[in-house]
Amino acid sequence: MANMSLTKVPMPEQDPNVRNKNFEEVATGYTAEMAIEEATRCLNCKNKPCVSGCPVGVQIPEFIALVAEGKFLEAAAKIKETSALPAVCGRVCPQESQCECKCVRAIKGEAVGIGRLERFVADYAMAHDTAEIVKPEPNGHKVAVVGAGPAGLTCAGDLARKGYAVTVFEALHTAGGVLMYGIPEFRLPKAIVQKEIDNLKALGVEFVLNFVVGRSETIDDLFADGYEAIFVGSGAGLPTFMHVPGENYNGVYSANEYLTRVNLMKAYKEDAATPILRAKRVAVVGGGNVAMDAARSAKRMGAEEVYIVYRRGEAELPARLEEIHHAKEEGIVFKFLTAPVEVLGDPDTYLVTGMKCQQMELGEPDASGRRRPVPIEGSEFVLDLDAVIVAIGTSPNPLIRSTTPGLETNKRGCIVADDEHGITSKDGVFAGGDAVTGAATVILAMGAGKRAAAAMDEYVQNKNK
Amino acid sequence: MYKILEKKTLNANTKQMVIDAPHVAKKAQPGQFIILRVDEDGERIPLTIASYDREKGTIMIIFQEVGATTKKLGLLNEGDCLHDFVGPLGRASELEGLKKVAVVGGGLGCAIAYPQAKALHEMGAEVDLIAGFRNKDIIILEDEMRAACTNLHLVTDDGSNGRKALVTQVLKELIDAGNQYDAVIAIGPMIMMKFVAETTRPYGIKTIVSMNSTMVDGTGMCGGCRLSVGGEIKFACVDGPDFDGHLVDFDESMRRSAMYKKQEAHAVEAHECNLHKMEVK
Numbered sequence: 001m002a003n004m005s006l007t008k009v010p011m012p013e014q015d016p017n018v019r020n021k022n023f024e025e026v027a028t029g030y031t032a033e034m035a036i037e038e039a040t041r042c043l044n045c046k047n048k049p050c051v052s053g054c055p056v057g058v059q060i061p062e063f064i065a066l067v068a069e070g071k072f073l074e075a076a077a078k079i080k081e082t083s084a085l086p087a088v089c090g091r092v093c094p095q096e097s098q099c100e101c102k103c104v105r106a107i108k109g110e111a112v113g114i115g116r117l118e119r120f121v122a123d124y125a126m127a128h129d130t131a132e133i134v135k136p137e138p139n140g141h142k143v144a145v146v147g148a149g150p151a152g153l154t155c156a157g158d159l160a161r162k163g164y165a166v167t168v169f170e171a172l173h174t175a176g177g178v179l180m181y182g183i184p185e186f187r188l189p190k191a192i193v194q195k196e197i198d199n200l201k202a203l204g205v206e207f208v209l210n211f212v213v214g215r216s217e218t219i220d221d222l223f224a225d226g227y228e229a230i231f232v233g234s235g236a237g238l239p240t241f242m243h244v245p246g247e248n249y250n251g252v253y254s255a256n257e258y259l260t261r262v263n264l265m266k267a268y269k270e271d272a273a274t275p276i277l278r279a280k281r282v283a284v285v286g287g288g289n290v291a292m293d294a295a296r297s298a299k300r301m302g303a304e305e306v307y308i309v310y311r312r313g314e315a316e317l318p319a320r321l322e323e324i325h326h327a328k329e330e331g332i333v334f335k336f337l338t339a340p341v342e343v344l345g346d347p348d349t350y351l352v353t354g355m356k357c358q359q360m361e362l363g364e365p366d367a368s369g370r371r372r373p374v375p376i377e378g379s380e381f382v383l384d385l386d387a388v389i390v391a392i393g394t395s396p397n398p399l400i401r402s403t404t405p406g407l408e409t410n411k412r413g414c415i416v417a418d419d420e421h422g423i424t425s426k427d428g429v430f431a432g433g434d435a436v437t438g439a440a441t442v443i444l445a446m447g448a449g450k451r452a453a454a455a456m457d458e459y460v461q462n463k464n465k
Numbered sequence: 466m467y468k469i470l471e472k473k474t475l476n477a478n479t480k481q482m483v484i485d486a487p488h489v490a491k492k493a494q495p496g497q498f499i500i501l502r503v504d505e506d507g508e509r510i511p512l513t514i515a516s517y518d519r520e521k522g523t524i525m526i527i528f529q530e531v532g533a534t535t536k537k538l539g540l541l542n543e544g545d546c547l548h549d550f551v552g553p554l555g556r557a558s559e560l561e562g563l564k565k566v567a568v569v570g571g572g573l574g575c576a577i578a579y580p581q582a583k584a585l586h587e588m589g590a591e592v593d594l595i596a597g598f599r600n601k602d603i604i605i606l607e608d609e610m611r612a613a614c615t616n617l618h619l620v621t622d623d624g625s626n627g628r629k630a631l632v633t634q635v636l637k638e639l640i641d642a643g644n645q646y647d648a649v650i651a652i653g654p655m656i657m658m659k660f661v662a663e664t665t666r667p668y669g670i671k672t673i674v675s676m677n678s679t680m681v682d683g684t685g686m687c688g689g690c691r692l693s694v695g696g697e698i699k700f701a702c703v704d705g706p707d708f709d710g711h712l713v714d715f716d717e718s719m720r721r722s723a724m725y726k727k728q729e730a731h732a733v734e735a736h737e738c739n740l741h742k743m744e745v746k
Binding site for chain 2: 171172173181209210211212215216217237238239241243247248250251253254256257260261265266272273274275277350397398399
């Protein structure tokens, strides 16, 4: 008999007023008992609507049934049949708009906590699975992956499992992409990402760090080096700025820079070599997950007041509900229907002193289908600040498109690739993730990496027939 | 790991190192830079490539020990390794087609002006190299520079070596004497580059400056190295480091580069304190 509770087993979390001063993980995870109890809420429906909501097609009812039986390692193996990074996805996937929104239990009450169960199973396996990873039999073919973010890691893992010799080229000194430099420690501990990368190494994937494709070598150089197919998952790393006066004052950061200094360069540690401004009053401009990450990081870095400045209303916030909820709990103040007009600074020190903002109201729907924010005359006001973090999006890095003849890109600078297989206009080059879609989610990038891996396998096999 | 193959002291706080980095040497060109980390938890710092040897797979860097990281770098010796070394980054200087050029270097900037002069000289261009230093004690690369140009004009602020003059004075005299330059390339402290650009502006001579802004990743990701060029935001790491000196907002860039001065000073103090402790032991 299924557990008919209308609500999920609650996730244990650090107290908001404690956690907003540390970088330890916010949610501490289910115990085995909690996981089994939550797993029994799954009705094991025949048509599995949840699976259709998962970009990588995790066999959700099957793994949950194994959890209910207490077979945690078997459950982990079931997830790993389709997902390369379960410990990551269980933490950062927007389940409420994917698997969980399709769950029949959500019609009346809350969906089954699929993400929480995935996380529990993945963490359990990391702690208890002692089975050695077996390197697959080599198939004699060599492929390259550009970028060690979620798309590239997934693609590399799938190809390595098929026996390919896979080399991943990464521009930074650490593999992981946005999982390492962007998403903060308190939401995704870096040790977990590192463990997933170590698993790929055990599978035989080779990582070449400090290697900027487009500068150190071009895509064509890599083909000349003998790689038979290349996957480009170089992400959408170029930050967008607001183009308002005063944006170059000291203390105006892109979210990328702020989060990179804090996460990748560990500026949150007392003895870190990388400097960062320890601001007391911070405004983060934008309403997505990155904005929430930046705001919550700023709070943990010692800011007394942190604002989210967003030009639309609360209902339009693109961030995950859980992140918005956590941010509010931690004391982040939301300024909705507010748009920055000018950053103010001290002419002598050149440091930020505030931001002039304007009140907005919602007008007719725009091209995105959301109601367009329209400024209200005479509504300007000034927020006193000493730092502004701009989190209004990113666009793809120009290094690869400008050095790869024959690789078609669109007017936004994204690589043109078909969604089913990641095939680009250049023979042998496949692409996926943010480099193709513009800034999106970890799981969408993973789905693209996975489909491209299958297409690359087919491409190489056909070519060698 | 990237091994230090040679180390040389150029003056009291300026050192030169040759690093084993075949990936970087393979593609490096004048004007490009690298980013290095000394150790596992180190800061990422950009340094311009002083020269490269494709056959040996090596890169030469020249640095001044001003911050905690460069001081730590200066303590390493031949045989030691750097944790990270990535490049070549940035766009190569566009030197093609230049027939007569004035290259202006200031202080440590001469380490970067020198390879530009050398490349131009080897391409057959006529090169007037104007090198300025505060005093005779900090002069670097004099012989190398002399061999890399048509005429070397070496000046010091205090007259302790050669003529007492500013590089801008020499440049103006050369222009007024009738030298028709296709371009002036200025590399050095921002204040010097600003005044070189002001010197050439009335003459309408194309002036290229090299902007070594504060940056983290060096691939366009952080936007920390942004500067205003002709009223537009540009990133020194991917759009530069070379820019049209007549369009750069130097006043803004100088203030941006001073952002972490206080923290830097504190870090240096802490570092020296640690060194002192080591000596006491």
